[in-house]
Amino acid sequence: MTPTPPEPTTDGPPDRRPGRLGRAAQWIGGDAFAHPRLAAGSLLVICAMLLGAMFVPVPYVIEQPGPAIDVLGKYDDKDVLSIEGHKTYPTDGKLMMTTVSVDGGPGYSVTPAEVVRAWFDPTRSVMPREVVFPEGQTQQQTSLQNNVQMSSSQQDAVVVALQELGIDHENAVQVAGVEKGSPADGVLQPGDSVLTIGGKGAKDAAGYKELAARTKPGGEVSMRIDRDGTERDVKVPTTEVEGKARMGIVLDDGYEFPFDVGLGVGDVGGPSAGTMFALSIYDELTPGALTGGQDIAGTGTIDDKGEVGAIGGIRQKMVGAKAGGADYFLAPADNCDEVAGNEPDGLQVVKVKTFDDALGAVKSIAKHDSAKGLPTCG
Numbered sequence: 001m002t003p004t005p006p007e008p009t010t011d012g013p014p015d016r017r018p019g020r021l022g023r024a025a026q027w028i029g030g031d032a033f034a035h036p037r038l039a040a041g042s043l044l045v046i047c048a049m050l051l052g053a054m055f056v057p058v059p060y061v062i063e064q065p066g067p068a069i070d071v072l073g074k075y076d077d078k079d080v081l082s083i084e085g086h087k088t089y090p091t092d093g094k095l096m097m098t099t100v101s102v103d104g105g106p107g108y109s110v111t112p113a114e115v116v117r118a119w120f121d122p123t124r125s126v127m128p129r130e131v132v133f134p135e136g137q138t139q140q141q142t143s144l145q146n147n148v149q150m151s152s153s154q155q156d157a158v159v160v161a162l163q164e165l166g167i168d169h170e171n172a173v174q175v176a177g178v179e180k181g182s183p184a185d186g187v188l189q190p191g192d193s194v195l196t197i198g199g200k201g202a203k204d205a206a207g208y209k210e211l212a213a214r215t216k217p218g219g220e221v222s223m224r225i226d227r228d229g230t231e232r233d234v235k236v237p238t239t240e241v242e243g244k245a246r247m248g249i250v251l252d253d254g255y256e257f258p259f260d261v262g263l264g265v266g267d268v269g270g271p272s273a274g275t276m277f278a279l280s281i282y283d284e285l286t287p288g289a290l291t292g293g294q295d296i297a298g299t300g301t302i303d304d305k306g307e308v309g310a311i312g313g314i315r316q317k318m319v320g321a322k323a324g325g326a327d328y329f330l331a332p333a334d335n336c337d338e339v340a341g342n343e344p345d346g347l348q349v350v351k352v353k354t355f356d357d358a359l360g361a362v363k364s365i366a367k368h369d370s371a372k373g374l375p376t377c378g
Contacts, residue, residue, distance in 0.1 A: 058109075058110060058111065058112055058115060059104075059128060059129045059130070060104055060110055060115050060126055060127065060128060060129060061102055061103065061104035061105060061110070061126075061127055061128075061129050061131075061132050061133070062102070062103045062104055062110055062114060062115065062118045062124055062125070062126055063100050063101070063102055063124060063125040063126075063127070063312075063313050063316050064100070064101050064103070064118070064121075064123065064124045064125075064316055065100065065101070065123055065316045065317070065319040065320035065323065066098070066099030066100050066101040066268075066316070066317075066320055067099055067320060067324065068096040068097070068098050068099070068297050068320050068321050068323070068324025068325075068326060069096060069097050069098075069099065069265055069268070070094040070095065070096050071095050071096070071097055071263070071273075071276055071277060071279075071280035072091055072093070072094060072095050072280055072283065072284070073094065075264070075265050075266060076266050078264055079264075080263060080264060080265060080280075081261075081262070081263055081277075081280050081281065081284060082260075082261070082262040082263075082264075083259065083260070083261050083262075083281070083284055083285070084259060084260040084262075085258070085259030085260050086258070086259040086285065087285075088284045088285060089284060089285070089286060089287045089288065090289075091283050091284060091288075091289045091290065091291070092289035092291065092292075092293045093289055093290075093291030093292065093293040093294045093295060093296070093366075094291065094294075094295040094296065094297075094325075094326070095276055095279050095280045095283065095290075095291060095296055095297075095298075095362075096276065096295070096296065096297035096298070096321060096324055096326055097265070097272075097273035097276040097277070097297075097298075097299070098272075098297050098298070098299050098317035098318075098320050098321050098324075098329075099268055099317070099320065100312070100313035100316045100317060100320075102132065104129060105129070105132070105133055105139070105142055106133055106137050106138050106139045106141070106142050107138070107139030107142075108139075123315075123316065123319045124316070125313070125315070125316065132312075140179055140180055140181065141179075143179075143180065143269070144177045144178075144179045144180075144250065145177075145269075146269025146270050147176075147177045147190060147269050148176045148177035148250045148252065149269060149270050149271040150265075150268070150269045150270060150271065150273075151174075151176045151177060151190050151191070151252070151254075152176060152252060152254075152271065153270075153271040153272075153273060153274040153277065153301065153302070154261075154263045154274075154277055155174075155254045155255055156274055156278075156302050156303055156304045157263075157273075157274045157275075157277035157278040157281060157302055158255070158257060158261045158277075158278075158281060159255055159304045160278040160302055160304065160306045160355050161278045161279075161281035161282040161285065162257065162281075163306070164282055164306075164355065164356075164359070165282070165285060165286070167258065168258065169255045169256065169257050169258070170255065170256040171253065171254075171255060171256075172193045172194075172253075172254050172255055172256040173193065173194045173202070173204060173205045173207075173208050173251055173252070173253060173254065174190075174191060174192065174193050174194065174251070174252060174253075174254035175188050175189065175190055175191065175192040175193075175194065175225075175249050175250070175251060176190060176249075176250045176251065176252035176254070177190055177249065177250040178190060178248065178249050178250075179248040179249070181248075182239075182246075182247065182248020182249070183236060183237040183238055183239055183246075183247050183248055184236050184247040184248045184249045185248065187234055187235075187236050187237075188223075188225070188234065188236060188247075188249055189227065191227070192225040192226070192227050193225060193226040193227075193254075193256060194208050194223060194224075194225055194251065195223075195224040195225060195226055195231065196223065196224040197211040197212050197221060197222070197223050198211055198214065198215075198221070198222055199222065199224075204253055205251040205252050205253045208251055209251055212245070212247065212251075213244065213245070215238055215245040216245060217238060217239065217240030217241075217243070217244065217245045217246075218237075218238060218239070218240060218245070219237075219238055219245060220235045220236060220237050220238065221235070221236045221238060221245070221247055222234075222235055223235075223236060228260070236249075261281060263277055271301045271311075272299050272300065272301055272311035272312075272317075273299070274300065274301045274302030274303075274308075275298060275299065275300035275301070275302045275308050275330065275332075275352070275355065275358050276297075276298050276299070276300075276330075277302075278302055278306075278355055278358075279298075279355075279358060279359065279362060282359065289366070290359075290362055290363070290366065291362060291365070291366050292365070292366025292367065292369070293366075294327065294328065294365055294366060294369070295325050295326050295327055295328070296326060296327070296328045296329075296330065296362055296365060297317075297320075297321035297324065297326035297328070297329050297330070298321075298329055298330030298331065298352075298358070299311050299314065299317050299330070299331065299332065300330065300331070300332040300335075300352065300358075301332075302355060306354050306355035306356065307353070307354055307355075308332050308333070308352050308353055308354055308355065308357070308358065309332060309334065310332050310334035310335050311332060311335065314331060314332075314335045314338045314339055315338060315339075315342045318331075318339070318342065318343060318344055318347060318349065319344055321344075321347060322344040322345075322346065322347045326347065327346070327347070327348060328347070328348050328349075328350065328365055328371055329343075329347050329348070329349045329350070330349075330350050330352050330358050330361060330362075331349050331350065331351055331352070331377060332351075332352065332353075333351045333352065333353045333377075335377075336351055336377035337377075339351075339377040340377045340378055343377075348370075348371040349371075349376060349377060350365075350371050350374045350375065350376065351374075351375040351376055351377050352375075357375075361374050
């Protein structure tokens with residue numbers, strides 16, 4: 001968080017002794033007219049002060065449209081979705097996850113000039129930083145949180161797609177995120193399944209956290225993990241945080257699947273692509289093109305029961321979808337109050353509450369080449 005700027009100092013009560021800007025104004029309005037050079041100099045000082053103030057960091061964030069990424073395609077020259085160990089089918093069209101670019105988060109800052117420009121841009125939103133990021137949260141913590149949310153979103157998306165197809169899976173405890181620069185960085189990786197800690201197993205993430213907590217700060221945690229189907233033993237050093245041993249990882253209850261499903265979108269984080277991930281996995285595991293060749297974008301979290309949840313930045317995501325070439329957009333029902341009246345021209349927006357809603361909408365669009373008859377936010 002940007003620290004609160006210090007209170008301006010004065011030589012006395014403001015009604016009797018003005019600050020520096022007030023004194024400069026007095027000179028310009030009075031005796032300065034008898035001294036042209038002094039007046040010009042004072043004007044330059046004021047202009048410099050005002051100009052400088054426009055570049056002083058302020059505690060706001062600016063949300064703006066990010067890229068729309070085709071999950072069935074490539075991102076940074078790599079396939080976004082990869083499935084190994086199970087038959088897949090060629091597809092067509094696009095299923096695009098949408099993103100929001102946020103300026104002004106931990107480790108970054110925006111200036112008054114940038115905020116003013118954003119206020120007058122209908123595709124952007126300005127909010128106090130504490131509305132988006134908890135006070136005191138660091139850049140590393142933000143990155144870890146986003147990565148954990150993305151990992152969890154991907155796991156739930158795979159579960160939902162497989163359940164729709166009647167494919168079984170098993171529960172597992174996994175490393176959901178590793179903090180950059182932490183003791184575990186370079187030893188553990190997101191996606192590692194935890195088999196034992198200190199030679200003992202547990203039924204869930206809470207149980208493994210309890211086993212890890214028995215380690216003394218500065219000691220090592222002995223773990224047996226499964227990485228990409230290969231079991232291995234590792235020792236993770238710890239550091240002391242508030243008197244407790246910390247490895248710098250997040251453990252979460254996840255799943256083991258009968259085949260490998262990979263989703264890679266670079267440094268994009270957060271949970272909001274879950275619905276589009278699930279649709280894309282389903283598409284590649286079933287014959288034919290689910291979209292019928294249409295370009296369909298969307299957003300929405302998804303849980304392991306297939307419920308689609310609300311997300312932030314829906315207006316920016318619709319703008320990004322249209323800019324990315326989408327003709328249709330799947331929006332969470334709980335975001336409808338923000339969607340109504342803000343749909344970009346030419347973008348047909350469909351309201352969805354569940355994965356089945358989203359799947360049915362895509363199939364209908366593919367069949368009829370239209371979103372007519374589907375539920376909207378209007």
